[in-house]
Amino acid sequence: MKRLALILTVLAFPFVLCGQERLRDQMLHIYELYGMNFVYDEAIDIDSPSNADISKAGSLEDALEKLAYGNGLIFETNKKFIVLKKADKVRDYIIFLEEQRDTLSESRITVATDRDRNTTQTGLMKIDSRKFKRGFAFMGSPDVIKTLQMMPGVSAGTELMSGLYVHGGTGTDNLFLLDGVPLYQVSHLAGLFSSFNTEVIDNLDFYKSGFPARYGGRLSSVVDVTTRRGDMYEYKGMFSLGAIDGNIQFEGPIVKGKTSFNVALRRSWSDLITTPALMLANWKYGDGSKVFMNYAFYDGNAGITHIIDSRNTLSFNFYMGRDYLRIRMEEEELDNNMRFVLNWGNILASLKWECDISDDLRSRVMIYNSSNRSRIGIEMEGADDIESLMMETANLTRVNDLGVKGDFDWIPSPYHHIRFGGAYQYHIYYPERYSNFITAGAEPTFTYSDKARYDGHEPTVYIEDEINATGWFKVNAGLRAATFSVPGKTYFAVEPRLALRFQISSGISLKASYTEMNQFNHQVATNYMDLPTNTWMPVTSKIRPMHSRQIAGGIYMNLPQDIVLNIEGYWKTMDRLLEYTGSNTLYPPLNEWESSFSEGKGRAYGGEVELAWRTGRTDLAAYYTLAWNERYFADIHPLWYPDRNDHRHKFTFVGSHRFGKRLDVYAAWNWHSGSRITGYSHVADEDTFYYSRPNNIKMPPYHRLDIGMNFRKTTRRGNESIWNLSVYNVYCRMNPFFAFVTTGEDGKFKGTSIGIIPIIPSISYTLRF
Numbered sequence: 001m002k003r004l005a006l007i008l009t010v011l012a013f014p015f016v017l018c019g020q021e022r023l024r025d026q027m028l029h030i031y032e033l034y035g036m037n038f039v040y041d042e043a044i045d046i047d048s049p050s051n052a053d054i055s056k057a058g059s060l061e062d063a064l065e066k067l068a069y070g071n072g073l074i075f076e077t078n079k080k081f082i083v084l085k086k087a088d089k090v091r092d093y094i095i096f097l098e099e100q101r102d103t104l105s106e107s108r109i110t111v112a113t114d115r116d117r118n119t120t121q122t123g124l125m126k127i128d129s130r131k132f133k134r135g136f137a138f139m140g141s142p143d144v145i146k147t148l149q150m151m152p153g154v155s156a157g158t159e160l161m162s163g164l165y166v167h168g169g170t171g172t173d174n175l176f177l178l179d180g181v182p183l184y185q186v187s188h189l190a191g192l193f194s195s196f197n198t199e200v201i202d203n204l205d206f207y208k209s210g211f212p213a214r215y216g217g218r219l220s221s222v223v224d225v226t227t228r229r230g231d232m233y234e235y236k237g238m239f240s241l242g243a244i245d246g247n248i249q250f251e252g253p254i255v256k257g258k259t260s261f262n263v264a265l266r267r268s269w270s271d272l273i274t275t276p277a278l279m280l281a282n283w284k285y286g287d288g289s290k291v292f293m294n295y296a297f298y299d300g301n302a303g304i305t306h307i308i309d310s311r312n313t314l315s316f317n318f319y320m321g322r323d324y325l326r327i328r329m330e331e332e333e334l335d336n337n338m339r340f341v342l343n344w345g346n347i348l349a350s351l352k353w354e355c356d357i358s359d360d361l362r363s364r365v366m367i368y369n370s371s372n373r374s375r376i377g378i379e380m381e382g383a384d385d386i387e388s389l390m391m392e393t394a395n396l397t398r399v400n401d402l403g404v405k406g407d408f409d410w411i412p413s414p415y416h417h418i419r420f421g422g423a424y425q426y427h428i429y430y431p432e433r434y435s436n437f438i439t440a441g442a443e444p445t446f447t448y449s450d451k452a453r454y455d456g457h458e459p460t461v462y463i464e465d466e467i468n469a470t471g472w473f474k475v476n477a478g479l480r481a482a483t484f485s486v487p488g489k490t491y492f493a494v495e496p497r498l499a500l501r502f503q504i505s506s507g508i509s510l511k512a513s514y515t516e517m518n519q520f521n522h523q524v525a526t527n528y529m530d531l532p533t534n535t536w537m538p539v540t541s542k543i544r545p546m547h548s549r550q551i552a553g554g555i556y557m558n559l560p561q562d563i564v565l566n567i568e569g570y571w572k573t574m575d576r577l578l579e580y581t582g583s584n585t586l587y588p589p590l591n592e593w594e595s596s597f598s599e600g601k602g603r604a605y606g607g608e609v610e611l612a613w614r615t616g617r618t619d620l621a622a623y624y625t626l627a628w629n630e631r632y633f634a635d636i637h638p639l640w641y642p643d644r645n646d647h648r649h650k651f652t653f654v655g656s657h658r659f660g661k662r663l664d665v666y667a668a669w670n671w672h673s674g675s676r677i678t679g680y681s682h683v684a685d686e687d688t689f690y691y692s693r694p695n696n697i698k699m700p701p702y703h704r705l706d707i708g709m710n711f712r713k714t715t716r717r718g719n720e721s722i723w724n725l726s727v728y729n730v731y732c733r734m735n736p737f738f739a740f741v742t743t744g745e746d747g748k749f750k751g752t753s754i755g756i757i758p759i760i761p762s763i764s765y766t767l768r769f
């Protein structure tokens with residue numbers, strides 16, 4: 001690791017040179033205005049001319065963004081230092097100061113446009129914690145999934161749900177990682193909120209193509225979320241109360257300079273209103289029938305970081321999220337009660353050891369456990385003149401992953417950055433644990449089934465080398481090998497990865513990539529919505545792993561006047577896709593699930609355009625996607641046909657602006673072609689319907705406008721208070737939520753769509769201390 005030079009004061013800098021300012025001069029200017037010292041990598045030539053203009057910067061953050069953007073740098077800030085690094089060299093550093101160690105703050109601010117141009121990856125988007133705080137907040141809460149749904153190449157599926165359909169994929173072929181651990185269930189309230197608490201997120205990497213060899217296991221995308229380490233020297237936190245949820249976060253040192261913690265808890269509070277409201281309604285309007293409903297969700301994050309010495313760090317991370325819904329109905333006259341219960345959630349824990357083996361070699365070793373479960377149950381009680389009856393039926397599904405993995409970063413020379421490692425995952429699938437208890441008179445019966453269990457063993461290894469062949473040509477070549485073993489069958493897959501970058505000029509790059517991915521598990525879904533009751537299943541001797549190939553390429557330009565223009569295209573083929581054709585029930589019978597799938601293939605291709613203008617105060621971006629998404633299942637239709645989420649066109653416009661320190665506003669407008677449904681074209685008899693092809697009816701286009709604003713104020717104690725006002729679907733467009741086929745007066749069949757999501761205003765309050 002190159003030694004960092006610490007500038008204790010920049011007042012001793014030489015006088016300002018005539019003509020173009022040097023980087024050193026602008027650092028001096030920032031120090032004089034804001035009193036912040038700098039730490040910088042020795043590889044940065046601070047005496048070189050600066051391409052940034054910070055004379056019109058209105059704040060420290062504004063000045064730093066301009067400084068970094070103009071000189072190909074990134075920066076980190078805490079209350080003591082500003083840290084400058086090369087944009088293509090991001091590592092964690094520890095500084096020693098007068099025999100006192102100060103760990104740099106983890107709230108990294110990344111100049112994404114420079115990184116897009118300089119890295120080899122296509123389809124990579126990086127989002128840091130600051131962007132979540134400045135983006136749209138649905139019901140007063142920033143949301144990870146809804147932020148990604150606005151990106152080019154991504155479809156959202158059903159409105160307000162947490163679907164993520166990337167480059168022709170489905171909602172189940174995205175790899176979600178929380179601190180390197182797979183997460184299966186990523187939504188609350190049936191998709192209204194994501195499971196990621198933005199208050200603990202440090203950064204997020206979203207890959208749509210050009211996947212590095214260190215990622216695998218899903219066909220379409222990778223969402224890699226890293227949480228923030230707790231502050232090593234100061235206690236701080238926040239509290240917020242939104243329209244239907246509350247959030248509290250707190251961090252600080254356990255042992256100053258050595259050990260820190262970061263905890264956050266989020267919970268919905270709507271049940272505190274709905275439960276007493278229903279009780280009051282039952283009392284006032286009840287006619288012998290009563291209905292009680294209770295719904296809530298919560299999630300909690302906890303992290304502990306311990307610095308052993310300058311080269312070794314231990315981190316423990318824990319996450320738990322849960323939703324539960326209870327509905328109880330009582331009939332007093334019939335003495336009948338019925339109770340419906342549904343709950344789902346995740347629990348994960350990991351322990352990570354990071355070690356700088358040498359200045360050129362770094363390792364990360366982690367063990368983890370990740371568990372996902374859902375349960376649905378129905379309880380009934382009744383009585384008649386002869387006997388009493390009590391019945392309880394429940395079904396539990398669960399996936400449990402135990403894993404260990406090691407990753408190594410090795411920089412043997414300025415021309416090579418080698419990453420290699422391996423992992424082993426032990427998967428346990430419980431797709432059905434059914435219980436049934438009935439008591440009628442003196443003869444109770446009990447049925448319990450726990451035989452449905454599938455075990456899977458998945459070892460993987462990978463290696464990739466980012467080769468900086470010349471100043472204008474860079475290659476990332478990698479290979480990933482994986483096996484997946486289930487009783488009676490072992491699958492082996494080799495996945496080549498290749499990414500190229502050609503630097504045409506200082507502001508223009510060309511990129512191309514080729515990737516192959518395999519997916520060894522599937523979700524048994526009886527409809528198009530990604531419900532928590534959907535069951536995860538592994539490959540078997542009859543069900544083969546899904547496979548995809550993708551080619552992507554584009555041009556990435558940083559133009560004058562802080563304008564960014566990226567144009568990217570992709571072609572993707574998918575093999576051994578599965579389409580469920582069995583019974584349409586919440587939990588399909590598992591004794592027939594393997595025979596209830598049709599195997600087919602898919603193809604997706606298109607182009608994406610991003611045009612952005614980003615300054616310190618104003619961010620404007622426009623995204624356009626032109627895409628085709630098709631399927632071929634011989635058992636369903638003899639020809640290629642469009643997928644349900646074949647959205648030909650998609651436009652997104654996003655903007656935000658800060659009016660000084662006290663007010664910032666934002667807006668986002670989304671438009672895309674309508675989703676598709678299957679409608680019959682004629683009827684042979686009451687039970688026989690014919691259609692020309694699947695998904696032959698296109699629903700109306702989807703569009704909506706969201707706006708919001710943040711009012712910021714400093715309290716008497718020096719804390720920051722924020723009032724957020726936001727409006728979802730400003731002009732109350734009733735976009736299609738579901739659709740069905742009807743017969744018109746002329747006898748022709750037509751699709752009819754129903755919209756249920758109106759305008760939704762919300763308010764929230766946040767206090768940072």
